[in-house]
Amino acid sequence: xxxxSIFLFFGAICAAGAVxxxxxxxxxxxxxxxxxxxxSLAVEYLLLGAEFVAAVQVIIYAGAIMVxxxxxxxxxxxxxxxxxxxxxxxxxxxxxxxxxxxALVAWVLLERSGTSSVAVGxxxxxPKEIAGLLFHDFLLPFEVTSVLVLIxxxxxxxxxxxxxxxxxxxxxx
Amino acid sequence: xxxxSYYLALSxxxxxxxxxxxxxxxxxxxxxxSIELMLNGVNLSFVAFAAQWHALSGQVFVFFVMVVAAAEAxxxxxxxxxxxxxxxxxxxxxxNLLKL
Numbered sequence: 561x562x563x564x565s566i567f568l569f570f571g572a573i574c575a576a577g578a579v580x581x582x583x584x585x586x587x588x589x590x591x592x593x594x595x596x597x598x599x600s601l602a603v604e605y606l607l608l609g610a611e612f613v614a615a616v617q618v619i620i621y622a623g624a625i626m627v628x629x630x631x632x633x634x635x636x637x638x639x640x641x642x643x644x645x646x647x648x649x650x651x652x653x654x655x656x657x658x659x660x661x662x663a664l665v666a667w668v669l670l671e672r673s674g675t676s677s678v679a680v681g682x683x684x685x686x687p688k689e690i691a692g693l694l695f696h697d698f699l700l701p702f703e704v705t706s707v708l709v710l711i712x713x714x715x716x717x718x719x720x721x722x723x724x725x726x727x728x729x730x731x732x733x
Numbered sequence: 734x735x736x737x738s739y740y741l742a743l744s745x746x747x748x749x750x751x752x753x754x755x756x757x758x759x760x761x762x763x764x765x766x767s768i769e770l771m772l773n774g775v776n777l778s779f780v781a782f783a784a785q786w787h788a789l790s791g792q793v794f795v796f797f798v799m800v801v802a803a804a805e806a807x808x809x810x811x812x813x814x815x816x817x818x819x820x821x822x823x824x825x826x827x828x829n830l831l832k833l
Binding site: 563564567571574575578579581582587590591594597598601604605607608609610612613616617620621624625628629632633635636638641642643658662665666669670677678683685689690693694697698701705708709711712713715716717719720 | 734735736737738739740741742743745746747749750751753754757758759760762763765766767769770773776777780781783784785787789790792793795796797799800801802803804805806807808810811812813814815817823824
């Protein structure tokens with residue numbers, strides 16, 4: 561019962577943060593509500609017994625990636641977003657269609673998925689077990705991931721480097 | 734004991750919010766954050782199914798998804814900076830050079 565109430569509390573924070581991300585007009589407010597979503601998701605992971613994933617969620621997602629987002633928002637001095645008029649067909653067909661679709665999915669999930677429930681901490685995701693799996697069964701994907709990160713670093717440096725030197729050369733020639 | 738369907742419903746809700754933000758938002762940074770929200774929704778269902786079926790490989794996949802998300806964020810934000818330098822705007826409706 562306690563676990564269910566913890567799940568509902570942090571799930572509500574999660575859902576409220578996701579809705580707030582859509583409602584806010586300034587990107588910095590959206591970024592902060594996304595951080596709230598990620599931290600409450602980390603608590604949900606902890607509730608499922610995935611300790612390593614919860615720690616990584618806070619450190620990498622809420623730490624590194626969101627700091628990058630906030631930094632870029634500050635750097636580009638992003639202002640309040642302009643709203644435009646959406647098309648009327650999307651309003652007339654889209655909203656009822658979305659409601660019907662989500663009601664159908666919720667019904668299938670809640671009624672037809674049986675009475676299976678997840679015991680809290682049933683699968684302890686200690687770093688030791690994760691490492692055994694990661695460096696034995698998933699060794700090749702892990703190495704490929706390191707190459708991917710290397711390429712991403714080089715791509716980011718090339719794309720974000722200042723193009724002043726090239727343009728000056730073009731002007732001179 | 735929390736029913737598995739609650740986790741899946743929360744995951745689906747997060748994914749739907751991400752898709753909606755991707756479609757209705759006009760700021761390119763907010764669109765990018767919506768993509769991150771979608772990835773988070775998928776991660777939650779990965780971990781829930783891993784606990785359900787006692788398979789730790791679900792958690793390893795979450796790790797891979799996070800690495801790909803980090804790489805994607807680094808390259809994507811660099812592209813956003815490059816777009817802002819050339820077009821002087823963050824509004825996706827103003828980035829329309831390919832439009833007829």
